[in-house]
Amino acid sequence: MYQVKLFNKISKAGTGLLTPEKYTCADDFEDYDAILVRSAKLHDLDFPKSLKCIARAGAGVNNIPLDKCTENGIVVFNTPGANANAVKELVICALLLSSRDIVGGANWAKTLAGNGDAIGTMAEKGKSNFAGCEIAGKTLGVIGLGAIGIKVANAALALGMEVIGYDPYLSVDAALKLQRGVRYTTEINDLFTESDYVTVHVPLMDATRGIVGADAVAMMKDGVRILNFARDGLCDQKAIIDGLESGKIAAYCCDFASEEMLAQPHALCLPHLGASTAESEDNCAVMAAQEIMDYLENGTIRNSVNFPNLKVPREAKTRICIMHRNMPNLIAELSSTLAQHGINIENMGSRPRGEIAYTIMDTNSELTEEIKAALKAVNGVIKFRIIL
Ligand SMILES: NC(=O)c1ccc[n+]([C@@H]2O[C@H](COP(=O)([O-])OP(=O)(O)OC[C@H]3O[C@@H](n4cnc5c(N)ncnc54)[C@H](O)[C@@H]3O)[C@@H](O)[C@H]2O)c1
Numbered sequence: 240m241y242q243v244k245l246f247n248k249i250s251k252a253g254t255g256l257l258t259p260e261k262y263t264c265a266d267d268f269e270d271y272d273a274i275l276v277r278s279a280k281l282h283d284l285d286f287p288k289s290l291k292c293i294a295r296a297g298a299g300v301n302n303i304p305l306d307k308c309t310e311n312g313i314v315v316f317n318t319p320g321a322n323a324n325a326v327k328e329l330v331i332c333a334l335l336l337s338s339r340d341i342v343g344g345a346n347w348a349k350t351l352a353g354n355g356d357a358i359g360t361m362a363e364k365g366k367s368n369f370a371g372c373e374i375a376g377k378t379l380g381v382i383g384l385g386a387i388g389i390k391v392a393n394a395a396l397a398l399g400m401e402v403i404g405y406d407p408y409l410s411v412d413a414a415l416k417l418q419r420g421v422r423y424t425t426e427i428n429d430l431f432t433e434s435d436y437v438t439v440h441v442p443l444m445d446a447t448r449g450i451v452g453a454d455a456v457a458m459m460k461d462g463v464r465i466l467n468f469a470r471d472g473l474c475d476q477k478a479i480i481d482g483l484e485s486g487k488i489a490a491y492c493c494d495f496a497s498e499e500m501l502a503q504p505h506a507l508c509l510p511h512l513g514a515s516t517a518e519s520e521d522n523c524a525v526m527a528a529q530e531i532m533d534y535l536e537n538g539t540i541r542n543s544v545n546f547p548n549l550k551v552p553r554e555a556k557t558r559i560c561i562m563h564r565n566m567p568n569l570i571a572e573l574s575s576t577l578a579q580h581g582i583n584i585e586n587m588g589s590r591p592r593g594e595i596a597y598t599i600m601d602t603n604s605e606l607t608e609e610i611k612a613a614l615k616a617v618n619g620v621i622k623f624r625i626i627l
């Protein structure tokens with residue numbers, strides 16, 4: 240029986256797959272095999288020895304201590320693309336919210352309540368206070384052409400915008416999904432100088448923190464509109480507030496609230512709603528639950544952000560899963576350790592990822608405690624697990 244600890248409210252579409260014959264899901268376990276999480280911060284959590292994997296039902300993994308997980312042989316998964324459509328739709332909404340004072344207008348219209356037949360006339364008189372501009376014909380700069388950035392770029396193109404995309408790590412797969420009309424640039428400064436709207440869709444890491452900072456804002460057109468539905472730290476708060484106060488930035492629309500930003504009349508802060516649709520919550524939870532099941536039951540790794548992906552057809556009754564350092568001769572030493580104990584390997588697979596690697600070996604032989612200890616003792620082995 241596997242125990243899965245839930246750190247956020249996770250859709251039943253996913254938890255329902257973790258059937259009671261094999262799994263128990265709860266939020267109060269002390270020892271558990273897996274974590275299913277959304278945005279809860281796990282940095283200060285003491286992981287139990289029993290923990291084998293963490294599935295992030297979503298895209299961003301900056302709430303998870305990846306280095307600590309790798310060092311302890313804990314596989315971290317995310318759910319690539321599973322919430323991308325939900326975010327895309329909110330970003331398109333934000334393009335319009337940042338162009339016209341829709342929220343201000345709607346709030347003002349509510350104040351007209353009680354004026355009966357005069358409401359129509361009052362509305363006509365006051366509407367000029369909430370006028371704005373159209374997005375068609377304007378240029379949108381998309382920083383980060385991954386699952387979300389591609390969808391935003393293509394949708395904006397369909398709405399009549401010019402689109403410039405920047406992503407130094409653009410994959411072939413991603414490039415094939417981009418509509419032909421999207422102009423790709425390798426110079427982020429070109430995107431900053433040419434865009435009427437800038438939207439950010441990159442993960443938050445040391446290399447991307449403050450990617451929209453004071454220098455970037457200084458390069459932008461007067462009256463630029465900036466959208467941030469990725470992570471708060473990607474846009475430097477001081478640079479944005481200075482830009483809003485000087486009028487350089489006409490509007491900032493983001494998925495994060497802070498005291499300072501809420502005080503800005505031309506900033507619109509949403510409470511991290513990007514992935515909060517029923518469809519996206521179901522998609523993410525299902526993918527995350529399947530990743531956990533596949534790993535715990537078969538040792539298969541897919542969509543991991545810290546270990547190599549690996550799937551090996553099961554060809555014997557006992558499966559040995561070994562997380563280890565990526566170093567010369569280690570696999571030879573593992574197989575010779577087994578050979579010395581008379582263990583025959585029926586099937587195996589191995590894959591490296593930077594400094595670490597993952598190996599699966601299948602055998603029909605009995606693994607005694609002595610053999611397990613010998614495998615564990617091989618220099619470079621981080622963790623190993625037997626699946627029967
Ligand atoms: N608001 C929300 O609810 C919400 C929902 C989903 C994702 N997000 C955030 O959005 C981010 C992107 O999500 P995604 O699903 O598109 O992820 P993704 O991994 O598919 O795409 C990220 C893209 O950023 C690119 N990138 C990395 N470093 C870059 C850099 N320095 N400059 C330009 N591009 C760079 C990568 O090459 C990749 O193409 C996530 O990491 C997450 O933080 C927010």
Ligand SMILES: O=C(O)[C@H](O)COP(=O)(O)O
Nearest residue numbers: 277278296297298299514
């Ligand atoms: O990175 C993500 O997937 C988003 O920020 C969504 O976070 P959430 O699952 O907590 O809504």
